[in-house]
Structures are given as structure tokens and as C-alpha cells.
Amino acid sequence: MKVLAPADFPPLLSERIDNYRQQFIDANPDYLTWFEQQIADPEFSGQLDRVWCSSQYALNICCRKPALFRDLVDSQMLQASYQQTSIDENLSLLLGNITTQEQLDSLLRINRGREMLRIIWRDINRLADLEETTRDISLLAQASIQQALAFHHQQLAAIYGRPMASIDGVLTEQTLLVIGMGKLGAWELNLSSDIDLIFCYPHRGETDGDKKSLDNGEFFTRLARKLIQSIDQITVDGFVFRVDMRLRPYGESGALVTSFSAMEQYYQDQGRDWERYAMVKARVVAGEPQASAQLTTLLRAFTYRRYIDFSAFEALRAMKKMIRQELKRRRLDSDIKLGAGGIREVEFIAQSFQLIRGGRERELQERRLQTVLNTLAEKNYLPAEAVAELQAAYIFLRNTEHAMQAFNDQQTQTLPVDDWPRAALAMALGFQQWQAFSEALAGHRANVSQHFQHIIAEQTEPAVANKTPHWDDIWLGASDEAQALGYLTAAGHEDSENVLARLQHLLDDKIVRRMPPVSRARLDQFIPLLLQAVANTDSPSSTLLRIMPLVESVLRRTAYIVLLVENPGALKQLVILCAGSPLIAEKLAKQPVLLDELLDTRSLYQVPEKEALRQQLQQQMLRVGWDDLEAHMDGLRYFKQAHQLQISAAEVTGKLPLMKVSDYLTFIAEVVLEHVLELAWYNLVAKHGRPQKAVGIACDKDFIIVAYGKLGGIELGHDSDLDLVFIHNAAAGLTTDGDRPIDNSLFFTRLGQRMIHIMTARTPAGMLYEVDMRLRPSGSSGLLVSSLTAFAAYQKGDAWTWEHQALVRARVVAGDQQLGKAFETLRQQLLCQPRDEGNLKEQVGAMRQKMRDHLLPKGLEQANPPIFHLKHGTGAIVDIEFMVQYAVLAWSHQHPALAVFTDNIRILEALQQAGLFSIAEAEALTEAYKAYRAHAHRLSLQQQASEVPLADFAQHRAAVVTKWLQVIG
Template sequence: MTASPSPDAEILQASRFFSNWLSADASRKPLLQQVSELSLRPEGFAQFLQKEICAGVSLNKAMRRLRNLVICSLIKRDLCGQADMDEVVTTISQFADFVVQQHLQAIDADMQAMHGIPIGEESDTEQALIVLGMGKLGGFELNVSSDIDLIFCYAEDGETRVQDATQRSLSNHEYFSRLGKKLIAAISEVTEDGFSFRVDMALRPNGASGPLVASFNMIEEYFLIQGREWERYAWVKARAMTGQPGDIAALEKIIRPFVYRRYLDYGAIDSLRSMHAQIRAEVVRQETKHPERSNNVKLGRGGIREVEFLAQVFQLIRGGRDVSLRDRSTRKTLQTLADKGILDAAIVERLLNSYTFLRNLEHRLQYLDDAQTHTFPVREEDQQRIACMMGCTSVAALLDQLRPHREFIAEQFDAIFRDKANNNSETEQGMLAISLSGPDSDELIAAHLAGLGFSGSDATSITQRLMATWQSPKVQALSEASRNKLVALVNNALNIIARQSSNQLLAWNRLLDFMETIARRAAYLALLTEYPHALARVIRMMAASDWAAKFLSRHPILLDELLDESSLHQRPDWAAFRLDLQHHLDQHQGDTERQMETLREMHHALQFRLLAQDLEGQLSVEHLADELSQLADIIVAAVLQSAWETIASRHRREPRFAVIAYGKQGGKELGYASDLDVIFLYDDEDQEAPANYAKLAQRFITWMTSHTPAGILFDIDIALRPDGASGLLVSSVASFARYQEKSAWLWEHQALTRARFCAGDAAIGAQFEQIREQVLRQQRDDDKLRSEVINMRKKMRDANINRSELFDLKQDAGGMIDIEFIVQYLVLKYASQYPELTANKGNIALLIRCGELGLIDAGLANQTATAYRLFRKLQHSIRLQGEDRARVEPERVSKEAQATKALWDSLLT
């Protein structure tokens, strides 16, 4: 009685290619058993190849035998559960690299023997053919029966240098063209042993009509003049399989700006959507002609290509700014998107599971006959074989497993790639477009606005402003595609604003100002079109704050921050932000310009997130000031370290140098547009220290205040340094201590009440705090102290006369500066008796504590603290509307101002 085959044997028999190969030669079975015990690696490929060649087998024949052995080994390991999808795609990708490298090495040696060594005409150095692996090969995710997409290039034109009269010199271009043709033939020609890989060269510049090989200059010129959007997608995967490291690095510098934009490129969604539509149209056409071949797991709806598009659209959008998104692997890119919170981690996990299922199915379709196919076979017997290899009892069971994977992928694909411009009816957008271009534009638009529910006066104002914007030279100069995008945006915006209950006209005017600013940046128009919820958020923010509207107009790159509602509402994780900032700066080590841009972009992004939370009422003024001050501390520390690394003469790795913050930053009361009052201290006896630290301070100021395309970080005020404008830029700790003890004016001691270590050497920070406490705790003559505080306050009031009938929250009697002077006076008067008053806790906390200690009337202390809190809140609200001076009707704060005046009078009159 014949024994029934084992489950493994049965499943292996489902692959006709495997069965036919194994049965064709009895020696293959033990060899396969030996090879398939362990996963294959390049060193194993080399050993087998060397053994065959030593036995007298030609390279081409040996390589084809090795190829069949590798494929069958992978089939056996995969179907018997010894290898996962990662091993399969990695092994076949490594084998493709091995094939190209071995053949190229052999052919190049023969070519050099005939024609000499190719030499660059500029560098006078040896040139080598760079073979770029594209597509799945570039990402080390090749199919077992895939062709390989290649591009050939070389660094420099020139000619070969011959050694003797038997050799005939060729131009480098001719040399590498011949080399490329021979390489293709060696890899892809079908012999009695089959082939190594099918080769596809269609992705090279100009495709089949272009030259087979291209110099770097040719590639760069092509990218600049003719490079198309779909080619950006293709070149994301480009990976050099051969070539010299220096040349590969130079080529990557050419490729990078073509593929990745410095800004967030949401126009990529439109490009990939169009590309996908063309692919789908061709698939539908083929399915219509051959309905029996309608199940394409690669190009069909919910197929492998849609997962790849999901990953790569974010690479094209964000890869210019985020190096971590430049990985060529689809799987690694998806995981990075989850790690960064760009895509939900649970969704990415399901996408990866579905992708793995589809890739496994794709391999089994190819295991059947070693054919490059992605479509379910027609014959029922073959379908059953596929189901068997997938571990399913029937074809129906397999299709039941396949269906939810494809539905989920399609759902996620649609969420990203659905044309959001059509959220409102096409008819409505069409009417608006006609109205803008028609002879009776004003009447047509007014009727359109009335239909949306706008009042008569608002409709008139909105119409006038819209027509003025639409007819402006800037908008008329836009391409038709951009104007259509703008129409869609305007239509969406009008629908959103119509649903608002207040500030409709204000929001509209600010939004149009913003749209005029970004009109020529198609990427920003695309973002707001693709993400209507981001447009709605923009409109809410602009309705709430003129300052926010202007900030966003100056930094439209921040639109990206509005896409993820959950992260927008999260409180900052400062430790994580500090590490992330340093990581980005390290990526651009040595590139000062890019580091300065990075600092500004990341600072503005965090500031914008806090602004969004502020406008939604999630932050109190005090909490916001704490967060903005913490952000400034981190930026100051990062700038300090980065600036130090640019000083060639620096005498030590870490500077013994500190930044001391005064004023609003010192008191942790920073606002959005506050400048930084700082001084610089060092404690270093090295003879080079003074000069190097002076350079560091100057460079620090430059890094902070220089205008770049991303704006500035902070204005810096250094007037509070010892001896003011006539003093040295940096001071030693010892000289600062002497100055504070013997030479400083009283107002400088007042300023010390709101000073603190901000960044740099913590030991110097501790020394500063000790000096500060010693100075503040000095015993003082009360009459002299009171007189100097009163005189200083008078000078300030005389310099800031309020000629309006409004109450100036900051400068007027009973306002914020009076309260700050009261606190400073109390600290300087009583700190010798009550050391706790030197703590930098803020004006409100110190006022209340002085009341508790009985130094002032407790009731007045609480009333004044409440007044200060209200004044700050009102000032903040007014500043958000873009006003330079914070002034209100006197009646609004009369009670609070009276309380402040009463406390002032009790202490300082």
C-alpha cells in the first residue's frame, strides 16, 4: 500500500514549477534539502557559484542554475512554514543584487581588456557603471518571479584610457552603453537553463526612446527640464546596487531635490491620484476584455499598489523635511508613519497584515509556473492549487479571506486619495466658477451668497472683496488648474463661514488675505482642498484672531499641523520635543542654513499648536506663558549648542557658558511675539575663553535674529548686561558678581527679581542664582529704596504718556507695571528678612505671599493679584487681535485699577 504524501509534500506539489524542476534531475532533491535547511544569504550564493564555475560551468549557466535553486528553496521554505514574507522578498532582492554585481564585474573586466579603463574628463579618475535598482528591488521587496527595473548611469563623460595598441578607446558613454547591453543580455536571455531575471529599463530618463545609460549631467538636466510627477514616485525607490561610494553620494544629491520638496508637498496627492486612475483604467479595460482574469491582487481595487501608494504619498509630501520618511521599503515607511502618529498605529498594523496577505498570495500565484503574474488563474484546477498553497480548503474559502483585506485597503486608500474638492456638489462649484467669470458677476455671486444664508450687507461686502481678489493680477496669472482649485476652496470656505454664527465678514476678509498669500503655492491649495477639516480649523482661527491669521500667512507651512486633530490638542511632551529637535539638527550637521531653518520650523510648529489650543480656550494665560517660556528655553539651549559647534577655534567640547533670562522670559510670562532679554556669563580660565565666548554670544544672537525663509526665532535684547550698551557682550561670573555688589543701579536689582538661568552650563546657573539671592537679600535703606523706585516709575510713565481716553493696561497708573514695581519693591525691602521672597514664582504668587506674611494688607494683596490676572488676560486677548497697545474702556477695569492704586499709595507715597 502506497503511503499518502505528507502535508508538506502535498502543498509543494501544488507548485508545478517546483515539481517539474525537482523531477527533472535526481541530484536536485538532496541539494535542495541541504540548501533549504537555512535561509539563503549572499555568501551562500557565492559559494554555490564558485563551486559550479570551478567545475567548468560558465557564469551564465551557473547563475541560472543558482537562480532556480534559490527560487525552489524559497518555495519550499515558504510553503512549509519555515520562511515568512520578509525572508522571501529580502532573499530574492539580495540575489538580484548578487546577479547584477557578479555579471557586471565579469563583463566590465572583459570590456576593460578590450578598451581600457573609463576616465572622467573633469576628475581624471576611474569611472564605474552605477546600476540603480528601482521599484520593489530598490526597496528590497522584490517578488520571486518579478522582473527587475534598472537604470544605468555614470558620473562623468570622458573616454577610456588604453594601455597598449591592442585596445581601442571608446567614449565613456559608448563604453557604458555597450557594458549595459551586455549586462542585460547576460541576465535576461533565455537559455536551456532559463534566465536569471527579466530586465525592464523603461524607467530610465525618456523611457524606451532615451539612451540606455546617462551621465549625472544628463540626469540632472532631465530632472530640471523634463522630469514628470510620476517619475518622482518612481525615483523614491532608486537604490544604487553598484558603483563607487563617492559617486553614489553625488548622485543622491541630484536625485533628492527632484523627489523631495523642501516644503510639505500636498500636490503629490493629486499626482498620485491621477497616476492611480490611469492604472485602474487600464486594469478595468483588461478586465472588461477578459472577465475571467478580473482578480488582480496587485493593480486591482484594494490591491498591493494601493498600499504602496498610501506609503509613498506621505514620503513625497513630507520626505523633504523628514529624513526618516525616505526609506525605500513600503513596510518600513508605514511603520514610520505609525511611529510618528501620521497614520493611526492600529490602521497601520491592519494595513501591514493585509499587505503581507496579498504579497503571500502574489507569490503563490507566481509559484504556480514561475510566471510574472498578479491575477488569479482561469482554470479551476489552478485556482485550487493556489488555495492549497494558501492553506485553504477551497477557492471560496480563500476568496472569503481575501475580500476583507482588499475592502480595508480600498477604504484606507479612499480616505487619503478621494477627491475632496467634490465634497460640495460639482454643480455648486460650477455655478460659482461661472459667476466669477460671467458678465454679471456681482449679481450672480450675491445670489449665490443669499442662497447660502448670508445677510444682505455681508453678502455685498463679501462679493466686493471676492471679485477684487479674483480679478487681481496674482490670481489671473495662475494656471487653470490652480484657479479651479481656488474656486473649490472658496466654495468650501463660503459653506463653512455661512454656518458660523459670528465674525463671518471678519473671517472672510482674513481668509482671502491668506489665500492671496498662498495662491501661487499649489501645495497649500492642495492641502486645504484635500483636508476640509483643516480649512474649517483655519477659518475658526482666523475668525478668532487677527494675529493668528497673520502668523499663518507668514508661515503657511504650519498648515500641516492642522491635519491631526488629536496631536493638535495634546499638551507638549517637552522631553520628546527636545530629543526630536536635536535629532533633526544632527541630521543637518555642518549645514548652518538648514539647521537655522529647522529651529524656526519646529519652534513655529509648537507655537502654532499652543496657539490653536489657546484659541479653543484650553489654556489659561498663565499656563500658556509657562509653555511658551519652556519652549523658548529649549530653543535657546539648542541654538547655544549648535552655534558653539560652528566656532572653529573652540577650546573645549562643552562651553562653560550660560544664558540668563530677564524680563518676561525670566519671569516665565512670555507671549507669542515677545523678545528675549538675556545676558551671557562664563566661568572659564582658559586664555582663549573670552574671545571664543564673545564669538559664541554674537553667533547666538545671529542664529536667533537672522531672517530666513522661515522667519526669525526671537528678537534679542542685551541691554541688561553689566554697564548696558557700553559693557562687554559677555561677562565672567566673578565680574558679574562684583558689578552687582558694587556698581549696579537699583533698577538692575529690580530686574534681578525676574531673572533666572535659562540654558547652558548648569553650574554657572547655580552660581548666578547664588549671586542673585545675595544681592536681593541685602539690607536696604527704606527711604532711599522707596525714592528710587518712585523715580524710576515716574521716568517710565513720562516716556509712555497715554493721550487717549482709554485705560492702558500696562502703562497707566493702577496698571500692570505698577503691580510689577510693587512686587519688586517688596522683594528688595523684605528679602533680607524673608529669604523665600527671592523665589522666582511670579508676581501673583509673591503678592499673595506678602499678604500672608502681613507685609501688606492681605485683602488688597488678593485684589491686586486678581487685577494683575485680569490685566494679563485682557492684554492677551487684545494682542491676539493684532493691536500693539493693550487699552480698554476705563469702566471695564476701574475696580481693579483702584485696588492697585490703593496698594501703591499704602507703600510708595
């Protein structure tokens, strides 16, 4: 921002410069020589003139307290940026020897004048940016509160004793906690801010005074009153900060000080939307650290919902509407804070995203507005251009606010109407004329207003175009049954009677009948929009009936309904996906939080590669402590479900072929397993230390996760479980190196148990994966985690042929790279052993028949017309898999390339390249395998069994049966 030289000042100000200088000399003749020396420096002279012409308050301080002014100048403090601790350290030094409240109150006010002069000087001369200015004012307020609180606590404790509470049978001293709300909490105080405070204390109890004792509540109430008096009361030295207590529970009628339990009860039972909005910036500015952390957690639970909460828009709109009505009544259009395009609208924009998404995204649980705006740009919630305009407008508006308040130390956001303060304001912002400043201000406010209208303002268009009034009539019962059925049938419904019955069932639901008026209004707005949206599908009835369980699951959390009302695109995507797949509809009903993924179609249908998935998971978990197991488990479940939804969406809409679907589902599982191993490892090491490979030498993660089955074969399906084996390579007979050491083998057993718990525990977010460990050595009766040596001995001496078949699809998916290479070498050796082909054929054929007898539904192939089971039928998927496994076990000793890959497609390619299968045979089996799996995937999305008319796959089946007879017999 431009800084004007005195020569460029508006005439109304430049003609006052000499008068201001003479005013200082007349008031302080002893400072004449010093003053003349200072103004001989052109740079200082220019700074002085800008400050005195912009701020009568600064001029008065300099004239009334010349020693203070001189000290700031001579010490170069006016030119220096403070460290974070400077203000508190300076105040502590100043208050070092006080003994009375009168001394405290006087010195707090003197300190305030000194620091405010310095802050105004640096702000007007643009020696400090907006962030430094607001930070220093906030630090001044915080230091003043903390010092006054400490003094008064000590004084009261000397009379009544220390406030105590029994915690787990131990008497513990209690302290008052001060919550800074609004701009104080966000480090954003302006030059003449009130400070909004809330007082609370952790536990009830009483003081331990010998002669007098008080209930803790009474003690802290007296302490709070003393604190307010020292900060707020106007004395001959002025005041420190105006204190506003109206944001406390129950407002002005509530208790001045509240216990944690009472505060938690209030916010749970009676907390209102505007209080959630206020709590976004709340910060404990004074109090014991452990209690502060506890209180912060309590407040966060009230402020941020665990789910996406678009109801925040309604609350913000209502608040903004009330503000505008009040502005209109009082004719305050020139208010740069509350008026259209003002500071409050920028705050509303940022905080709407915080309230909506902050419960899920820790990055948005940020108090400072500019940081939040940057995060919104980084996450593509707002275009970078919009954020740049909002940032520029916010800085301009806040600098304008500061210049207006610096003029007379008055709390004002209303633009001046007189020529003199107008000229001072324009000059402080770098303009020679009021008109130029006014035009720049209008431009910024127009930008803010435009973005605000786009994001938060009342909707003027219906969420679904051309919505017919019939849908409202059907839902609200204004139509009789015959009319309603006629409307539904005319709209293309194939099952009108069932749809009408389901709507009536919903209308009669006890939850709906007992809904608060706001929630019921949301539902009444949504159902007609949904009816219109499904009318555009090929099967309106089945689509609607698939979506109804989702609607019923969110009746107590209608913020999800608001999400769909607020975002027509999300409603459209919901209908498209549920029309395409009942599986998707079921998953959304179980986890409505996934509705958020429908908001951005750009990401919905774009499935990232494995490295991008890994980075996304790391970023998502960045702000979650490794010791917060519950948060990690929830985060992992959401990560998996969100990306599986993307894959399902891409598959249903034909944007992703089968092989890619399996690849990406496999990638998700691998990335999740990597994180699960890291998490379980961290938890156990924190408890027991690291396993040792030699005495005094800790080993790294000598542990691997080996995937079998579909995960091993890179063929994971939408609801596949994970066939896993855990292997370690730690030294026997040694222990971990922690304070609570355990045997190495026990450590790795617990590591495996912890991983299984993380994946299989049923949390509100569901299960991560089902895990099957039966392929480990000796199956369910074997050790959960084997050493590589024990695994090798079992495979070489005791494993059945079917276990070697399973080994064909085994690969390392997470863990130590060196151990992983050792496993791959062992696998290659095991698969490449020479085998008796006749005996092998007999065992493979017998196992195949046993599976068919056990898993193939009876009578399918004998039905009329015959039914083909895509997985277990004769000539189906499992036949191809068994042929491939037989080929690897039978011929790898001559053709080691067969034992390299774990997926059937590449093994078939290797068989063809080795000349063991002809090109035509390999291609026929490959095409059959792909066709079977693609159709099975589609049936899975439709929640249908893998059964099809045999005639549809007769050619593929014939090719597989022919090759089976040739290879196995």
C-alpha cells in the first residue's frame, strides 16, 4: 500500500503540520533541542507528520507523555518489530515490584498508551503489515489479562486460600481460565477493539483458607470481577481494554464464571448457531495449560460437527439478514464492518467453510481468517482468484478500520462525513483525495459482496430446474391417492403404488412427526426436489426407493439434507449413482458423510494413482497425532470409503474399465495397509520400545505384510476381504528396548493383533476391511506372526499343494524392503521346485472339485435354461485360476518367468511367451477371464448374484473347458 510523502498530503492536512509541531513544543519546552534533532532526519520527520496528521490520539500521547515518546524514539522501538514474547516481558518488568491494585491498574494503562503509540506509528507508516499490527494488539490484551489475573489470584488466595478440587482422590489447585472470543481469540484485534471474554474453571470445590474459605465458584467470580475492573475501568490514566462478557452462557443473565461441566451441559443442550459461529475463533488466553487443552477439546466438540454440515449456511444467512435489517433501520450503509461488502462478509465466507467442513478437516480449525482463506484456495474450495480478491479486500478494509480508530481512539467502523477526518483517512491509506480512496474502497466492497452473494446469500433459483408443484402436493398430502398415483405414473414411475406407500411411511415416521420446525422445513423442501430429480431417470421408482434409506438415515442430521438442497449438482450426482448401483446407495445410507464427495464432479470421477493416494492419506493424517488411535481409525475408514465411492462412480458411468477398477481398489488397500502398519508400530514402540536384532541394537520394521488371494493377485473387488500373512525377521531370545520390555516374538504378535484390530473394529464409520489370516502356516491353529525361517520350514516340509497354489498369488504389500526381497526369493524357490505332474494334476483337480461341490449352488447348470455361475461354474473364473496355478507349480522349474507375477493375466502372457500355451489359447483364456470378472463386477454393483444365462457366455466357457481338459484332464 502506498505511503504518501508530506509534500503530497491533502492541503487540509499539510497546513496543520507546523501547528502540530508547535503544539508539542509549547507543551514540552524542555524537549525543544531533542525534538529539533529528531525532525532534522527527513525519514523520521515524514513518519512523524503522517502519524500526527492521521491520529489525534497519538498526538495527544506524545504531547502529554513526552518522556514515553522520547524513550520509544531513542530506543528505536518505533522502527523495530517485536518478538512474540516482547510485550509480555516488557509488562512483567514494569509490574515487577507492585503491591497494590492501584499500582497495577495505573501501570497497565500507562503500558497500554506506550504500546498503542508504537503500534499506531508502525501501522500508519506501513512499517508493520496487518498481521503484525493485529498480533501486537492481541498480545497486549493477552499480556494485560494474564498479568492482572496472576496479581488478583495471589491477592485473593492470601485472604481465602487456594481454590482446590478433589481429582481422583488427590486435592489439586484450580485456576481461572479466560477464553478470548472473536478477534482476540484469532490474534486479530483492531486498534480500538472490545475484548470479548468468557470465564470458567475446571472443577467445583472450595478454597483451603485457614480462617476463611469460599466455594470455588464464588472465589473465581470475585477474581473475575477484579480482573474486569483492572482492565475495563476508566481512571485518570484511561482504560486498558473495554471488556464485553455477553458471549458467556446465557448472556448477561448468566453466571459470570462457569465450571467446565456446566459449560459443557449448556452447549450440548442450549448452544445456538450463532454461538457455534463465535466459537470458531475462541482461544484460551489465560489459564493452566493442561486445563486449557481440556477446555479447547470441549469447545471444539461443540463448534465442529463430525459430518459435513451445510446447515451453517442457514445460520449465517439468518445472522447476516438480521445485521442488514439493523443497518437499514439505523441507516448505516457506510459501516465497513457490517455493511454490504464489509469485513463481516469476508469472515462469514471463511467461517461458513469452517463450520461446514471443519469437523472433518483439521486444517480448517484455524482462527486466523487469512490463513483460512489460503487453505480454501489450496483445497480448491474457492478459486484462487476469488481468494486473492477477498484477501486484498480484507487487508484494505482492516487498514481502513485501523486508520479510522487511530484518529481518536474510538471504536468505530463508520466512514467519516467531515472533511478533516476524511482527509486523514485517505492519507493514511495512501490517497491524496477522498474520492480516489472512496472509489478504491467501493471496488473492494463490490468484490466481497459478489463472492458473498455467490457463496452464502439466499438462493433465488430452485435446486432442480422446472420443479412441478405436484411434488409438493404429493409429499404434503394435498393430493388424494388417485391424483398422486396419476402424477407419479405420468412422470414415468414403474412402481407408483410402492413409491407412494414409502413416502407415506416416511411422513408417518415418529422421527419426522417430532422434528423441530427447522428440520421439518428442510425435509419438506428436499423431498419434492428429490421427486423431480428421479423423474429424469430411466427407472424413477427403483432409484427413489434406493435413495429412501439414505433419507431415513439422516432424519436426525438434516444438515445432510441441506447439503443436497444447497448443491443441485450433488443431488444430481446422487440420483445418477443410485440409479446405476444399489450398492452405492447402500454405502451412502450407511455412511452419509460420503455425500460430501458428490460436491465436486471433477474429483468424483478422477481416480488418482497409487503415489497420489499415498500423499492424500498422509496429508489427511498430517494434523492427527500418532497417539490418537481413534482419529486415525476414523480417517482411514473415510479415506477408503471416499475413494471406493469414486471408483464405483467411475465404473457405473463407464469412465473406468475393469482392470483399472481392480488396480485402484488394490492401491487403496495397499496404501491403507502401509499406514496401519506405521500406526500399530508407533503404538507398540511407544509402549514397549523397539525389538532388538542384537543386544543394544534396535531393528527397524523387520516385518512384512504378505497379501494372498485377490489382493495378492491385484484383483480386489468392491467388498473383498484381505487374505494376509504376517512375517517377521527379528532375532529370537531378545527383547524390546523400552521401559516395559517384551520378547521380540511377542512384540510382533501384538503388532499383528493391533493391525487386525485397527482394520476390523466396528466404529461409527464402519469396518475398514475384513481380514482373513487362515492362509498362514498351520492355518487358524498356527502362530499369528511367523518368522521367515519358520515360514520357509513349513512351506518346504508341511504345506499342502493348495497352499503352494495360494503362494502363486502371494506378494509383499507393506513392510521392510529387505525382508520383502528375502520373501520374494523364497517364494520363487518354493514355486520353482520340480514336482510330479501326475500327482499335482490329481491334487489340483480334486481341490477344484471339492470347491465346486461346496460353493456352487446346486442345480444351476441343470436348470432350463441353464444358469452359469461366473466364479464357480464349470469353465468359470476359478477354473482359469486353478489352471494358471497348476502351470506355475508344474513348469516354473523349467520356466522361472512363470513365478514372477502374481496376477492371472500376466501369468497367462508368460505361459504364451514360454510356448506352453498357444497365442490363441492364452488370448481366449484372457478374454474369458476379463469378461467374467467385468460382468461379475457389474452384478456386484447391482447387488446381484454372479449368475447369468449360460448362453451369454457359451463361447468363453467352451474355450476354458477345452483347455481345462487338456491341462488337468
